[in-house]
Amino acid sequence: MADHKPIQPPTGTRDLYPVEAARRRFITEAWRRASINHGFEEVDGPTFESTELYTKKSGDGIVSEIFGVFSGKDEQGVKALGEKLARGEDAPAPYALRPEFTPTLARMYAARAASLPKPTKWFTAGPFFRAERPQRGRLREFLQWNCDVIGLALPEKPTPEDIARATAQGDAEVIACCVGLLEQLGLTGADYSIAINDRRLLASALRATGVSEADLSAAIALIDQETKLDLHEWNRRAQPLNLSLIRVAQATDLVQAALQEFGRSRRVSEDAAAILQRGGLDAGSLFYLWKQLDSAGVLDRCHFKPDLARGLAYYTGMVFEVIVDGERAVAGGGRYDNLIELFGGPSTPAVGFGMGDVVLSLVLQDKGLMPSDAELMQIAGQSPDVFVISNGTPEADAALPSVLADLRRGSREQRGRDALHARRTSKTTKNVGKLLQEAEKSGAHFVAIVESAGEVTLKNLRTREQDQSKTPIASLKAEVLKRLGRTGA
Ligand code: HAM
Numbered sequence: 001m002a003d004h005k006p007i008q009p010p011t012g013t014r015d016l017y018p019v020e021a022a023r024r025r026f027i028t029e030a031w032r033r034a035s036i037n038h039g040f041e042e043v044d045g046p047t048f049e050s051t052e053l054y055t056k057k058s059g060d061g062i063v064s065e066i067f068g069v070f071s072g073k074d075e076q077g078v079k080a081l082g083e084k085l086a087r088g089e090d091a092p093a094p095y096a097l098r099p100e101f102t103p104t105l106a107r108m109y110a111a112r113a114a115s116l117p118k119p120t121k122w123f124t125a126g127p128f129f130r131a132e133r134p135q136r137g138r139l140r141e142f143l144q145w146n147c148d149v150i151g152l153a154l155p156e157k158p159t160p161e162d163i164a165r166a167t168a169q170g171d172a173e174v175i176a177c178c179v180g181l182l183e184q185l186g187l188t189g190a191d192y193s194i195a196i197n198d199r200r201l202l203a204s205a206l207r208a209t210g211v212s213e214a215d216l217s218a219a220i221a222l223i224d225q226e227t228k229l230d231l232h233e234w235n236r237r238a239q240p241l242n243l244s245l246i247r248v249a250q251a252t253d254l255v256q257a258a259l260q261e262f263g264r265s266r267r268v269s270e271d272a273a274a275i276l277q278r279g280g281l282d283a284g285s286l287f288y289l290w291k292q293l294d295s296a297g298v299l300d301r302c303h304f305k306p307d308l309a310r311g312l313a314y315y316t317g318m319v320f321e322v323i324v325d326g327e328r329a330v331a332g333g334g335r336y337d338n339l340i341e342l343f344g345g346p347s348t349p350a351v352g353f354g355m356g357d358v359v360l361s362l363v364l365q366d367k368g369l370m371p372s373d374a375e376l377m378q379i380a381g382q383s384p385d386v387f388v389i390s391n392g393t394p395e396a397d398a399a400l401p402s403v404l405a406d407l408r409r410g411s412r413e414q415r416g417r418d419a420l421h422a423r424r425t426s427k428t429t430k431n432v433g434k435l436l437q438e439a440e441k442s443g444a445h446f447v448a449i450v451e452s453a454g455e456v457t458l459k460n461l462r463t464r465e466q467d468q469s470k471t472p473i474a475s476l477k478a479e480v481l482k483r484l485g486r487t488g489a
Helices: 018-038 075-086 102-115 160-184 200-206 213-224 231-241 245-249 251-264 270-278 284-295 357-366 371-380 394-408 432-441 473-483
Strands: 049-050 095-097 120-129 141-150 194-196 303-306 318-323 331-335 352-354 386-390 446-450 453-458
Touching: 018 120, 018 141, 018 160, 018 303, 018 357, 018 371, 102 120, 102 141, 102 352, 141 160, 141 357, 141 386, 141 446, 160 284, 160 318, 160 331, 160 352, 200 245, 200 284, 213 231, 245 251, 251 303, 270 357, 270 432, 284 318, 303 386, 318 352, 318 432, 352 357, 386 394, 386 432, 394 446, 432 446, 446 473, 453 473
Parallel strands: 194 303, 386 446
Antiparallel strands: 049 095, 120 141, 141 352, 194 318, 318 331, 331 352, 446 453
């Protein structure tokens, strides 16, 4: 007998029924709008890549979370890997489900660098996979939106100041795009904050507090683990590295004070600048950034966080995270100036961020900013423009299929924008009252009651107004398009 035990979806994945799919569409549309409005162009890459792409520079954290992919056709390869694993050897799968986009973006940019403008601004949104322990805000398959600014627009012979200014401008641009999205969804400065640091400043603070050059990357990786490990374990690992977060905070006290002073007075006192320079702290770029964030009108959302490290190994400068109290980071990003070169391209500075849909949805729901199910269906274009019903006469019944087909037809000239979302009942009832109820429930904007072979009565279900006169079937579509404000779209 057949085994009818249901097969569950894999841990950390989601089945999206219509309302959940509409919720996802609501978020992806907002991502798309924000990135296009901020001048980013859409790109995408494969959802699985050579594992090597991630072992190059993403760092141990993300590599340990890779879902390996094997080709079922490569029997020899799979067998050889199996044998290696059986001997206890390290044997990564040849391919990996993409855990992030940045390496793909660096590879894509490197391949066409010569013909791409400076800066190039790309965005993408799609599914990513990490074999993390599923928990609030973290799943094994999630959507991630990425916005990246690659390359700097510089004069022919740039001064260090030109470079610093253009760098800060790129950094501020991605942060402003991220803020643009959050605001568009109704989140205000009271709901979230953007924590910012600079890897160079962090490195100089670590050196100043006694971490050796050889231990720097291990110390930075461990700082990122602070909230993930228990305190005892964290301290046990920090001790041999000579790592202390208190000392890092002390070492950057003055940067904190000077940035706050900038926030108040829009200038950095000469005293602070001189002391920072003497202290050997690499804080200059943060002041350029603060200026740019101020010009972009987002400085009041940002704060300096001296122990923000970020887990990925490729960051070289500014790093940031969008923080909402009590939640995992909503978004995170930073500057990675060496990655494109590492993938065979010319030396090209770049900066960007990724935002997942999981924490964002939780935050929107908690703050009452997620639209209702009915609104979501409407926003996702799932509510019909017209629900067509028959008045029950044989002539109307016969005319209904062609009325429906005509409403749904889109012209090539209009690239289908004149096609309407039209539905009919799939029930057998001829009771007009019941059919009107069904139309109402579907969220339709208009109902068209076919009265005869040639005429319909139109009713606007949003305003509840019903036409006093009938509309000829021949002009129904033009009339609905006009009332929807979609004429000549
Ligand atoms: P990340 O910090 O690893 O950075 O991820 C960015 C965001 O993706 C997180 O803040 C979170 O919203 C979401 N995310 C990450 N892992 C999960 C998960 N398991 N479940 C749900 N959401 C998750 C990066 O991926 C960088 N590549 C971002 C970047 C782009 N940096 C420069 N450009």
